[in-house]
Every structure is written in C-alpha cells, then in structure tokens.
Amino acid sequence: MFTRLMPAMACVALLSACASTGDSAAGMPKAATMAASVAAADAAIAAGQPDKAYAHLKSASQAFPADKTPWVRMAQMRFDSKEYGQAIVDAHEALERDPDDTLAHSIAAVSGLRVSSKALGELTRKNKINGDVKSEAQDLAKLLRTSLGQDDLVPTKPKAPVKPRAPATATASAGPAKSPSSSNDPFDALK
Numbered sequence: 001m002f003t004r005l006m007p008a009m010a011c012v013a014l015l016s017a018c019a020s021t022g023d024s025a026a027g028m029p030k031a032a033t034m035a036a037s038v039a040a041a042d043a044a045i046a047a048g049q050p051d052k053a054y055a056h057l058k059s060a061s062q063a064f065p066a067d068k069t070p071w072v073r074m075a076q077m078r079f080d081s082k083e084y085g086q087a088i089v090d091a092h093e094a095l096e097r098d099p100d101d102t103l104a105h106s107i108a109a110v111s112g113l114r115v116s117s118k119a120l121g122e123l124t125r126k127n128k129i130n131g132d133v134k135s136e137a138q139d140l141a142k143l144l145r146t147s148l149g150q151d152d153l154v155p156t157k158p159k160a161p162v163k164p165r166a167p168a169t170a171t172a173s174a175g176p177a178k179s180p181s182s183s184n185d186p187f188d189a190l191k
Contacts, residue, residue, distance in 0.1 A: 076107060
C-alpha cells in the first residue's frame with residue numbers, strides 16, 4: 001500500500017511547490033496598497049534606479065488592474081527618458097481605465113508628434129521621401145486648424161499703432177498743437 005501512495009504523495013508535493021503565489025521571481029513582494037507602490041517607485045527613482053521603479057509600478061498595475069495611476073506614472077517615466085513608443089503604449093493603457101485623463105492624452109499626443117517628427121527628419125536626411133513634403137505639411141496644418149477651430153495655428157497679436165511723439169520744446173513756440181492725423185507718418189507733428 002505504501003508503494004501505491006508514494007507516487008501520489010510525490011505528485012502532490014511537486015504540485016504544491018509549483019503553486020506558490022508570491023512574486024519571488026521578480027524579487028519583490030506584492031504591494032499592499034497603491035500608495036505603497038507609488039512610494040516604492042518614488043524611492044527607486046530617487047536612488048537612480050528607474051528600472052526598479054518601473055518594476056514596482058508594473059507590479060502595482062497587475063495588483064490593481066482597474067487603477068490608472070501606475071500606467072500614467074509609467075507613461076510619464078518613459079516620456080521623460082525619451083522612450084516615446086513605450087510612453088504611448090502606457091498612456092493608452094491609462095486611457096483604457098480613464099478615457100478623460102488629460103495627462104495621459106497629452107503624453108500620447110506629444111510622444112506621437114515627437115516620433116513622427118523624428119521619422120520625418122530621418123526620411124528628409126536620407127532623401128527617401130516619396131511625394132511632396134510641403135503639401136503633406138500643409139495638409140497636416142489644415143487638419144490641425146480644423147480640429148482646433150482656428151484660422152491660424154499661431155495667432156499673431158495685432159500691432160499697436162505707433163503714436164508720434166511731439167518734441168518738448170517745439171510745441172511751446174510752434175503755436176497751437178495739431179491733432180494727430182490718421183496717417184502713421186511720424187513727421188506729421190512737425191508740419
């Protein structure tokens with residue numbers, strides 16, 4: 001009977017050893033709260049260990065799958081380290097959890113523009129562009145104007161009219177002062 005139970009007991013022992021629930025493979029315990037995870041990530045950043053901070057946030061994203069906080073923080077970290085592709089991915093993960101998050105939208109938009117401008121710069125440098133770049137840029141500017149609802153992408157301030165200065169000594173001896181005319185001639189006051 002012992003010889004029949006021995007293989008079954010060995011199988012149970014093997015399966016129980018494989019069923020550990022800790023994150024011992026990553027070398028970090030599971031975070032108890034989101035605040036503890038963010039604090040651990042901040043401490044790792046302060047210690048100059050961005051990879052460890054990212055690992056803490058990644059662990060928090062798995063422990064709290066509905067929370068956008070670790071994804072926004074990871075997107076910001078990737079953006080700051082100029083890893084724009086990964087910043088876009090992390091920002092989109094945050095937007096899946098909160099579609100109204102302004103910071104995540106901003107990170108995704110600016111990262112996308114930086115990736116695009118870098119690619120366009122490389123293509124221009126290598127002269128491998130097919131089509132007219134100027135017309136594509138104009139089309140993009142038109143699209144931006146339409147989406148912003150403005151005629152000008154960069155509105156210019158109207159210039160204030162230049163008022164002619166009357167000479168200090170000439171006005172007393174010249175007689176009655178003439179009213180400034182509608183022209184912008186700075187010598188009208190001298191006539």
